[in-house]
Amino acid sequence: MTSSAQLKETSARQVEPWQDLSDDYRAAATRMIEFHMMSEIVGPVHEFRWVPRAPSLQAKLVFAAKSQDEVGHGLMLMRVCQDLTGKSRAEYMEQILDGPPRFMNIFHYPWDEWVDPAIVAWLIDGAEIERQATLLRSSYGPYARAMRKILKEEGFHHHCGRYLIGQMMAGTREQRAAVQRGVDRWWLRTLAMFGPRDENSKHGPKLMAYGLKFAQNEALRQSWLTKFVPQIRAVGLEVPDDNLAYDGETGRWTYTEPDWQEFSSLLRGGSPVGAELQRELRQARGISAWLFSED
């Protein structure tokens, strides 16, 4: 039997769904994993829209494969959630299509230019890798195991993003300018994606105490900056933040804060872009409904 108190003491220990988990632990795990699940299912709508529009066969293949990966992650996480809550897949689909928009901030912005999906693959999947690598040790066993496959595939996405950005940076002046505009657009959104500092994070401390997550948002953001600021500059792009500075003594970056008000309003109330993603999925579900009818 594993009570929440025991878990706290031995946070290195992983638990399984059939064990006697406290309601509080189950609820915390469910909240965190459902958010991840919905992001993986709603997010790829942005990506598969780019399959027919991508400028080369190579790029089409990248986005077809990437969308399929993401939906696969969503399905794996849905299985994890089903075992936690006892809900069926149909109930979860209903929650995703008609429920409140509980998914990552980055999907609430338009991806209208070709650089948008490429920047997201490069910078944001890179940020996701930073976070997910720490989740391999998550105290909830099925989630930690799912993360192995997810992490591997996010690595592929990141490399594809870097490849696509590299191609554009080796292209025309207009292409390079478009990439810089993309970085300008996505910089603060990417920093915000890690979430607020722990003292301002509502659920963070509890998730840490339960060993569901292992790294604080700010620590992940710092380690992402250390990896990506040099990468961005190395390909000839500028980081759009005059306040960005690295303090060699503390080993920490200072940076312009993202708009946290906007971040929390997106996560709580959604956006027209996010609502459109849900609507598109609802429509796709409607078209294939006859396949699943049991009459």
Added chain:
Amino acid sequence: MTYLRTFEVFRQKAPGDAHVHVGEVEAPDAATAMVLAKEHFARREVCCSLWVADRSDVLASQWDPEVFDAGRAKAYRRSGGLRTSSGAPS
């Protein structure tokens, strides 16, 4: 979609390896589960064989992990090495 059943998926990476549990898929029957498992777990990863098993056919132990500890107290099976007449380990 009440006809969906949960299938546990086991993947063998190379001939001679054990089939290792990698996750689950939901499907109406085993043959469909196999197709889905191939798509989910063998598209990118190295694989030479897959098993799918209906979850309801799996019997999972309900004992506390401590129950398995008893089996480890087997010091008598380890020889400490032969000792010479002087008492020093050889």
